[in-house]
Amino acid sequence: xxxxxxxxxxxxxxxxxxxxxxxxxxxxxxxxxxxxxxxxxxxxxxxxxxxxxxxxxxxxxxxxxxxxxxxxxxxxxxxxxxxxxxxxxxxxxxxxxxxxxxxxxxxxxxxxxxxxxxxxxxxxxxxxxxxxxxxxxxxxxxxxxxxxxxxxxxxxxxxxxxxxxxxxxxxxxxxxxxxxxxxxxxxxxxxxxxxxxxxxxxxxxxxxxxxxxxxxxxxxxxxxxxxxxxxxxxxxxxxxxxxxx
Amino acid sequence: xxxxxxxxxxxxxxxxxxxxxxxxxxxxxxxxxxxxxxxxxxxxxxxxxxxxxxxxxxxxxxxxxxxxxxxxxxxxxxxxxxxxxxxxxxxxxxxxxxxxxxxxxxxxxxxxxxxxxxxxxxxxxxxxxxxxxxxxxxxxxxxxxxxxxxxxxxxxxxxxxxxxxxxxxxxxxxxxxxxxxxxxxxxxxxxxxxxxxxxxxxxxxxxxxxxxxxxxxxxxxxxxxxxxxxxxxxxxxxxxxxxxx
DNA sequence: ACGGAATGTATGATATGACACATTGGGGTG
DNA sequence: CACCCCAATGTGTCATATCATACATTCCGT
Numbered sequence: 001x002x003x004x005x006x007x008x009x010x011x012x013x014x015x016x017x018x019x020x021x022x023x024x025x026x027x028x029x030x031x032x033x034x035x036x037x038x039x040x041x042x043x044x045x046x047x048x049x050x051x052x053x054x055x056x057x058x059x060x061x062x063x064x065x066x067x068x069x070x071x072x073x074x075x076x077x078x079x080x081x082x083x084x085x086x087x088x089x090x091x092x093x094x095x096x097x098x099x100x101x102x103x104x105x106x107x108x109x110x111x112x113x114x115x116x117x118x119x120x121x122x123x124x125x126x127x128x129x130x131x132x133x134x135x136x137x138x139x140x141x142x143x144x145x146x147x148x149x150x151x152x153x154x155x156x157x158x159x160x161x162x163x164x165x166x167x168x169x170x171x172x173x174x175x176x177x178x179x180x181x182x183x184x185x186x187x188x189x190x191x192x193x194x195x196x197x198x199x200x201x202x203x204x205x206x207x208x209x210x211x212x213x214x215x216x217x218x219x220x221x222x223x224x225x226x227x228x229x230x231x232x233x234x235x236x237x238x239x240x241x242x243x244x245x
Numbered sequence: 246x247x248x249x250x251x252x253x254x255x256x257x258x259x260x261x262x263x264x265x266x267x268x269x270x271x272x273x274x275x276x277x278x279x280x281x282x283x284x285x286x287x288x289x290x291x292x293x294x295x296x297x298x299x300x301x302x303x304x305x306x307x308x309x310x311x312x313x314x315x316x317x318x319x320x321x322x323x324x325x326x327x328x329x330x331x332x333x334x335x336x337x338x339x340x341x342x343x344x345x346x347x348x349x350x351x352x353x354x355x356x357x358x359x360x361x362x363x364x365x366x367x368x369x370x371x372x373x374x375x376x377x378x379x380x381x382x383x384x385x386x387x388x389x390x391x392x393x394x395x396x397x398x399x400x401x402x403x404x405x406x407x408x409x410x411x412x413x414x415x416x417x418x419x420x421x422x423x424x425x426x427x428x429x430x431x432x433x434x435x436x437x438x439x440x441x442x443x444x445x446x447x448x449x450x451x452x453x454x455x456x457x458x459x460x461x462x463x464x465x466x467x468x469x470x471x472x473x474x475x476x477x478x479x480x481x482x483x484x485x486x487x488x489x490x
Numbered sequence: 491a492c493g494g495a496a497t498g499t500a501t502g503a504t505a506t507g508a509c510a511c512a513t514t515g516g517g518g519t520g
Numbered sequence: 521c522a523c524c525c526c527a528a529t530g531t532g533t534c535a536t537a538t539c540a541t542a543c544a545t546t547c548c549g550t
Contacts, residue, residue: 088338089335145326147326
């Protein structure tokens with residue numbers, strides 16, 4: 001598979017390649033990544049690959065131990081909680097700014113996207129996550145602060161790795177108009193109300209995430225400190241953890 | 246000067262070394278850093294140094310252009326605004342959590358630190374910044390969320406590079422009890438009030454920062470895209486920008 | 491004397507290779 | 521049969537070398 005991305009440096013190319021793989025779910029959580037394998041696959045030395053993996057480790061997508069290996073990070077309860085607390089802070093700030101400085105076009109776009117997301121939550125589950133992220137990204141754009149947008153973008157990338165592996169829980173109550181209600185408050189223009197609404201929205205996502213990731217917390221403990229290189233042991237641990245589901 | 250830091254890897258040592266230099270103000274904004282010079286100074290190859298500088302660039306302390314050089318980043322107006330918006334979001338979140346979950350010890354400590362900071366704002370200006378950062382760090386600790394603490398830590402490190410070079414503006418109104426009033430609200434226990442108080446506190450810091458960094462915005466434009474390697478040109482640009490102060 | 495092009499020099503990017511350590515799986519001992 | 525030790529393999533880390541590029545200096549033409 002040729003990369004469509006034209007990178008200025010080999011390291012950037014490797015970064016995009018591995019990141020794309022993780023976000024598409026081709027690499028499951030806990031899976032070990034070999035720098036040399038990736039380097040051979042991309043036809044480059046493993047030094048630019050190292051730089052790319054290092055960057056991904058900073059972003060929280062990977063974890064590595066010296067001379068042991070690099071693997072896709074499995075979140076702990078504290079990781080998920082911390083992530084959603086930071087995310088709540090950033091998204092609430094974006095909501096506050098949006099309520100004040102967003103243009104009429106911003107508000108119209110966001111309302112349109114919210115309607116689409118709510119519709120997808122009951123019909124097309126496969127496209128729900130991308131649409132949901134796009135809505136939040138659009139809200140951040142409306143806040144007119146690049147630094148805030150990029151900070152939020154990072155948190156989304158990290159969370160994406162957690163959900164591309166879990167099955168959609170379409171069970172029970174798909175509350176329609178959840179996002180439409182949210183953006184209705186945002187476009188109204190009151191920053192305090194907007195921040196509070198977004199805060200509650202993220203808090204609901206947090207509870208949902210904790211529920212869906214529960215089996216993986218055991219998996220993380222089972223993995224422990226060791227980096228399994230053979231797939232057999234990995235599979236064994238996985239089914240052991242799933243059995244406790 | 247020997248490093249007291251015992252690092253697991255050479256890259257970590259180089260990272261701590263350069264970071265320490267920047268935060269202590271030994272490297273002024275816009276100054277060019279040579280990977281080979283640092284490597285020779287630390288007695289290592291410049292590969293671990295490269296890794297360290299890459300990390301610092303990712304954190305926003307440095308900026309580099311391929312095959313041109315690496316220098317300490319000079320902030321733009323947008324950089325400072327974005328930084329304080331993100332910081333406001335994170336610190337307000339920390340304040341909210343602190344108001345709810347902080348222990349009695351946390352609340353006592355924070356009140357003690359606030360009194361010290363307010364006292365220093367009129368007496369010992371040199372120790373004011375460290376004490377101020379310590380107070381905010383203690384508040385983040387009281388929020389009981391490591392991810393939030395580290396996120397705030399990063400923003401503080403970045404801002405530190407901006408102020409270790411500017412003279413203290415002890416002019417005019419050193420409003421005493423500014424921090425004591427803030428923490429009085431935090432310890433009261435109402436999250437909404439705590440978040441709002443912290444938001445306003447950070448907003449005041451933002452206006453202060455924009456005022457003090459104003460001359461450097463011109464300096465950034467004067468530097469433009471080129472990375473000066475000779476010190477003469479750098480000094481010339483600096484005094485030219487200062488003259489417009 | 492001044493401005494612009496050619497040369498020299500320093501920088502970052504990358505490749506290759508050597509090294510120390512962690513994991514692995516088999517074979518020996520209890 | 522369970523447990524532990526140890527060579528084989530794989531991994532990340534780092535050093536050295538080479539290359540393409542950007543900056544600095546010098547030299548020449550005006």
